[in-house]
Amino acid sequence: DQQVKQNSPSLSVQEGRISILNCDYTNSMFDYFLWYKKYPAEGPTFLISISSIKDKNEDGRFTVFLNKSAKHLSLHIVPSQPGDSAVYFCADHGSSNTGKLIFGQGTTLQVKP
Amino acid sequence: DTGVSQDPRHKITKRGQNVTFRCDPISEHNRLYWYRQTLGQGPEFLTYFQNEAQLEKSRLLSDRFSAERPKGSFSTLEIQRTEQGDSAMYLCASSLPGLVNEQYFGPGTRLTVT
Numbered sequence: 240d241q242q243v244k245q246n247s248p249s250l251s252v253q254e255g256r257i258s259i260l261n262c263d264y265t266n267s268m269f270d271y272f273l274w275y276k277k278y279p280a281e282g283p284t285f286l287i288s289i290s291s292i293k294d295k296n297e298d299g300r301f302t303v304f305l306n307k308s309a310k311h312l313s314l315h316i317v318p319s320q321p322g323d324s325a326v327y328f329c330a331d332h333g334s335s336n337t338g339k340l341i342f343g344q345g346t347t348l349q350v351k352p
Numbered sequence: 353d354t355g356v357s358q359d360p361r362h363k364i365t366k367r368g369q370n371v372t373f374r375c376d377p378i379s380e381h382n383r384l385y386w387y388r389q390t391l392g393q394g395p396e397f398l399t400y401f402q403n404e405a406q407l408e409k410s411r412l413l414s415d416r417f418s419a420e421r422p423k424g425s426f427s428t429l430e431i432q433r434t435e436q437g438d439s440a441m442y443l444c445a446s447s448l449p450g451l452v453n454e455q456y457f458g459p460g461t462r463l464t465v466t
Contacts, residue, residue, distance in 0.1 A: 243394075245394075248392075255462075273454060275457075280459065281459055281460075282356070282443055282445070282457030282458050282459050282460050283395065283443070283457045284456075284457065285454040285455070285456070288454065313367070320384070327403050328394045330394070337383075337385075337400040337407060337408045338383065338400075338447065338450070338453070338455070339385060339397045339400055339408065340385075340387075340397065340455060341397070342396070343394050344392065344393055344394050345392075345393070345394050351403030
């Protein structure tokens with residue numbers, strides 16, 4: 240079965256430092272991954288994605304790295320800001336026809352001022 | 353662009369009652385998804401529409417759940433004979449056609465079954 244795992248339920252970092260959130264996957268169909276951020280009482284919002292033709296994608300303070308041989312991806316936030324405090328989900332595409340997403344369990348990031 | 357909206361935001365119901373949720377996607381998005389999220393977990397796929405056609409349902413989806421998208425615009429998700437295990441956040445998302453377009457999520461409907 241296709242699976243996405245985020246093994247760290249929580250992460251706490253100091254403002255200005257780097258936050259690194261990790262995600263492992265198995266049996267990906269397309270090696271195309273997305274990161275979503277979720278604040279309380281809101282739906283997840285798209286943050287950044289990466290496809291298999293790249294091993295890195297950068298958007299401002301956010302960079303996602305993909306290591307296909309290790310079946311691992313990571314999201315780096317630098318510098319971290321208190322407003323980044325949220326739950327972060329990585330997701331894999333789970334179907335060739337529908338684009339449905341398979342999510343990890345999420346990592347709660349707390350950035351301390 | 354007003355984003356994806358969902359109604360109601362919160363629903364408390366007694367076990368055995370039926371409930372219906374509504375989702376209004378972004379207007380030009382022809383793909384619509386329903387997900388369910390429980391505490392400590394990521395969203396779990398329930399079902400998918402392309403225009404008015406329901407093209408996929410999760411194997412985990414009970415027969416008590418039904419979804420419609422009658423005119424290819426808004427969608428409804430109905431749960432019949434609710435059970436306490438149905439308590440969760442129900443999320444709707446929409447996207448443009450194509451495999452790799454990101455999905456835009458609504459704020460969700462939080463269901464509590466007592």
